[in-house]
Structure formats: structure tokens, C-alpha cells
Amino acid sequence: MEVSLRGKTxxxxxxxxxxxxxxxxxxxxxxxxxxxxxxxxxxxxxGVEFVKLDLTSRADVLSFIERYKREVGVIDVLINNASVNSRYSVLDITLEELDRMIELEVVSPILLSRMAAELMIKNKVKGKIINVSAIQAYKPLESSLAYSTVKGALISMSRSLAVDLGKYGIQVITVLPGPVYTKGEEVPEDLDRRAATLLRRMGRPQEVARLLAFLSSDLNTFITGSEIIIDGGRLISRRPDPDEITSGKV
Incomplete structure (x- = not known):
């Protein structure tokens, strides 16, 4: 069976x-x-229609939603993936940083999910809403208060959406990547060797992308309200993270 997304928006x-x-x-x-x-x-x-949008601006997000409903009007898959690192503890985080993270990774996903759900129901589409969290929701790094908090919120949000939208055939899933290298095409060999996963390497973006493709396709028919971890076994590994990860450099 081949994964296809033909005809999906x-x-x-x-x-x-x-x-x-x-x-x-x-x-x-x-x-x-x-x-x-x-x-x-x-x-x-x-191959991709890119839209420049600051998801930390509630006004801009609401404006985009109105434009999307008017100009596109259909959606089969929403993937709330936008994220930034935030390395503050409870002792030094500012209200500005906290607000920024909540707008980006809680408020905007909720607003976009509402839009997606409304359009799916209107068009009788049994679509998919997928929220990309992180294993830090379960196992926080030091000085990652806001990041871990919003990633945990995405899990709870997905479960609530799944409960509300299941009767419409809409599936809602959370994906939790572990250490994935996104700083370039090639993972530094030394970093790969020291990765704290059971597979003894960092993850690659394409590995997460392939999972998201399956979950977004018609092959996925009975998964909803679930968390899917893709971390190379990091959560159950006893190996320490490399300094580059604990410090937030990668």
C-alpha cells in the first residue's frame, strides 16, 4: 500500500x-x-503555497482565518507544527516570553483547529487535525518551563478536540518527536554517535514527515485522541543527552 495525499488540501x-x-x-x-x-x-x-504569518499575533491569525475561509474554503488536514525553543526556568521567565509561547503553541492551534473543524463539518470532510508536541511534555529539559508547558497543553487540547469532533468523523492526533536534527542536511557524526536514543543516532525530519503523511492519509482510519511518540526510544533510554541538546543549541 502506498501513501497518497492526492486531492487533499x-x-x-x-x-x-x-x-x-x-x-x-x-x-x-x-x-x-x-x-x-x-x-x-x-x-x-x-509545490507549496507559502503564507507569511506571525502566529504570535492573534489579530494576524484571525485575519488569516477569515481570508482562508473566504478564498480557500476547504481543508482535509491541519498540522499544527509551528514551534520555537524557549529556555527559561520559572525563576527567570518573563511575562512577555510566556505570552509569546502561549499565543504560538496554544492559542493559534486552537483557533486554526476551530477553523479546520468548521470547514470539515461544513464540507462533510472526515479530516485530520494533527498537533506536533514533543517528548519534553513528558520529560522536560532544565530551564524549559514554557516549552514543556505548551507541549503538554497540545496533548490535552488534542484529546479534548477528539472528544468533541469524533462524532463528525474527524480524527485528532498528537505526534511527539524526540531529538530530531533540524540545523542542516547532514547530522554531525559526533553528535549522532552521542545521541541519547536507543537507536544511537539523532532523528531526521523526513522520518517525522513520513509518519505525518501516513496519519494524514486515507490509510489512517481508526486513530484518534492518541499520542504517537517518534523518538528512537529516547524516553526509555538511560543515556544522558549531549550538551548541545541540554543547552538548547540543537
Whole structure:
């Protein structure tokens, strides 16, 4: 069985770098119409319709939603993937930083999920809403209060959405990546060797993208309200994380 997204309209946030960009490109290759949201639009837009949008601005998000409903009007898959690192403890985080993280990774996903659900119900589409969390929701790194908090919120949000939307045939899933290298095409060999996963290497964006493609496809018919971990066994590994990860450099 081959994964196909032909004929589907997919909206992906955080689609201009890392896992989001890799996912957007793969979805386009699999036949989807892909609308990618990000703060910086790539110069090469082949196969993906990129929209520049600051998801920390509630006014901008609401404006985008009205425009999307008016100009596109259909959605089969929403992937709330946008994320930024935030390395503060409870002792030094500012209210500005806390507000920024909540707007980006809680408020915006809720608003976009509401839009997606409304359009899916209106068009009788049994669609997919997928929220990309992180294993830090379960196992926080030091000085990652806001990041771990919002990633945990995405899990609870997905479960609540699944309860509300299941009667419409809409599936809601949370994906929790572990240590995935997104700083370049090639993972430094030394970092790969020291990765604290059971597989003794860092994850690659394309590995997460392939999982998201399956979950977004018609092959996925009975998963909802669930968390799917893709971390190479990091959560049950007793190996220590490399300094580059604990310090937030990668």
C-alpha cells in the first residue's frame, strides 16, 4: 500500500523550516495542495503555497482565518507544527516570553483547529487535525518551563478536540518527536554517535514527515485522541543527552 495525499488540501504551520518544511515538501510530492505558514517565506516555493504569518499575533491569525475561509474554503488536514525553543526556568521567565509561547503553541492551534473543524463539518470532510508536541511534555529539559508547558497543553487540547469532533468523523492526533536534527542536511557524526536514543543516532525530519503523511492519509482510519511518540526510544533510554541538546543549541 502506498501513501497518497492526492486531492487533499493540507495546511501546515511552521512550514518554512525543519520538520515543517520537510513535511510540506513531502505532502506536495504525494499529491496534496499544501498551504504552508511561516514567518519567513523560502525563496523557492515549488509545490507549496507559502503564507507569511506571525502566529504570535492573534489579530494576524484571525485575519488569516477569515481570508482562508473566504478564498480557500476547504481543508482535509491541519498540522499544527509551528514551534520555537524557549529556555527559561520559572525563576527567570518573563511575562512577555510566556505570552509569546502561549499565543504560538496554544492559542493559534486552537483557533486554526476551530477553523479546520468548521470547514470539515461544513464540507462533510472526515479530516485530520494533527498537533506536533514533543517528548519534553513528558520529560522536560532544565530551564524549559514554557516549552514543556505548551507541549503538554497540545496533548490535552488534542484529546479534548477528539472528544468533541469524533462524532463528525474527524480524527485528532498528537505526534511527539524526540531529538530530531533540524540545523542542516547532514547530522554531525559526533553528535549522532552521542545521541541519547536507543537507536544511537539523532532523528531526521523526513522520518517525522513520513509518519505525518501516513496519519494524514486515507490509510489512517481508526486513530484518534492518541499520542504517537517518534523518538528512537529516547524516553526509555538511560543515556544522558549531549550538551548541545541540554543547552538548547540543537
Amino acid at each position: 493540507c495546511l501546515i504551520t511552521g512550514a518554512t523550516h525543519g520538520i515543517g518544511l520537510t513535511t510540506a515538501k513531502l505532502f506536495s510530492e504525494l499529491g496534496a495542495r499544501v498551504i504552508g505558514i511561516g514567518r519567513n517565506v523560502p525563496e523557492v516555493n515549488k
